[in-house]
Structure formats: structure tokens, C-alpha cells
Amino acid sequence: MRNSPLFYLFQKVSIRLGILKLNAEDLSLLESHFSYYRQLNPKHKKDFQKRLVYFLAIKEFVPRGIEKVTREMELLIGATAVMISFGFQNVTLKHFKRILVYNDNYYSTINKQYHQGEVNPRLGIIVISWKNFVRGMADGTDGINLGIHEMAHALKLENQIHYNGQSNFFNPKRWMDFSVLAKNEIQRIADGEDSIFRDSAANNPHEFFAVALESFFENPQRLKDYDSRLYQALVFLLKQDPMVLMGIPK
Ligand SMILES: [Zn+2]
DSSP, X not given: OTTSXXXXXXXXXXXXXXXXXXXXXXXXXXXHHXXXXXXXXXXXXXXXXXXXXXXXXXXXXXXXXXXXXXXXXXXXXXXXXXXXXXXXXXXXXXXXXXXXXXXXXXXXXXXXXXXXXXXXXXXXXXXXXXXXXXXXXXXXXXXXXXXXXXXHHHHHHHHHOOSSSOOOOSOHHHHHXXXXXHHHHHXXXXXXXXXXXXXXGGSOHHHHHHHHHHHHHHOHHHHHHHOHHHHHHHHHHHTOOHHXXXXXXX
């Protein structure tokens, strides 16, 4: 059912007709817990709501070791995905149909390690541990945010997956511009120089992208002050400027 084009069309029509929408409780939760949304102007808020309600309609949330995935979990995890893809009108991380939610760090039988979250393109799943997700949101300016990190991995993979009409949305030139700056910064971190990014950002370009997006959305001002060219490269790549969208004075 979820794989059929009719399913997606049905959800879109339901939203257009106003049958499917966020209720007052949903909206007040977003206002109080999701600062990116809170700071958007009214027109962007409406757009964000439509994007979020569609995202929630097409994803299957699966509880793992918890009784159920609550509405709050769905809304905040979904809002994180909508935020990082807000510059791309038609990107919904379509390849990733299921979102698994654990309570806390979970043991992966694949590589015998504890994880806070992961993205598995083969299975089309995004995995989030709720306690770590909340921890990431609780300090909204430290540039550490599990939800943004995992969604960033999913966004980059979605860009590379070539059969569902949602690939190649990154402009190749903008990607190159970002990659050059990313490579420099990875080298700086590897050399032990001071960086606002944690050491794991230097593991590989995929990690750097995910860590960079944590800063870009959580503390755009700090990232811009640290490296304005890197900040601007991400603005062009992601087709949004969080400082402008959130009305942060320059
Ligand atoms: Zn990662």
C-alpha cells in the first residue's frame, strides 16, 4: 500500500482538502519544543505544517522496546526531517519508509556495538533512540543533535539513490564547493587544530556532513562566525539560510 503512487496521491489530496492536518495540540507542541519552527514567519509556518503532516502520513513509525511511538515523538522526529530538507520542496526522504524508535542506546547485532541512532539504506530505515534525541534537543545551541545527525545521513543518501524521483537534488557545483571546504576542515581536525566540530567529524566526509548540519541548524551564528564560507556553502547546498528563516539579525 505504502509503495503505491496512489497512496502518496491520496495523502497529498487529503492535505490539500484540509482533511489531514495538525491539530491545535500538535501546533502548540511544535511552538514550545521546536525553536526552528517557532521562529519561522507565518507563511513558512504554514508550509512547514503541510510538509510535516505529509511526512508523518507517509512514514511508518515502529516502536522498539517501547510500548508505542507517541505523537510527541512522531512530531519532533518528523519536524527534524522537514527542517533539514525545508529548502527542497519535494524531498521527503522517500527511500526511508520506516523510522524505528528505541528508548535509549541499543545494541546492534550487526556490528556488536551500542548505537544512539543509524540510517540503513538497504532496509530503508532510520533508527533513533529517544533519550539521545531529547538530549540533543535539550541543549539547542551546542551543535550536538542526534536527530539532525541521522536525518542528515538520510538526506545525503537520498540524494544518491537513483530510482524514486528524489535523487540529485544537490546542485553538483554547490556540492563540490562544500566538499573542498569540508576536506580542509577534516584535515584541520585530523591535525589536532581547534575546531568547533567534534573529532568524529573527521572520520570521513559523510560524518563531516552530518556533524556540520548539527551546527548549521542548532547554532548558525556560531558556525558563520567560525567559518563564513562553510556556512554560505551550506546555505547554497541546502537552499535555505536558517538565520534568515529564523529572523536572526546579522
Ligand atoms: Zn554519523
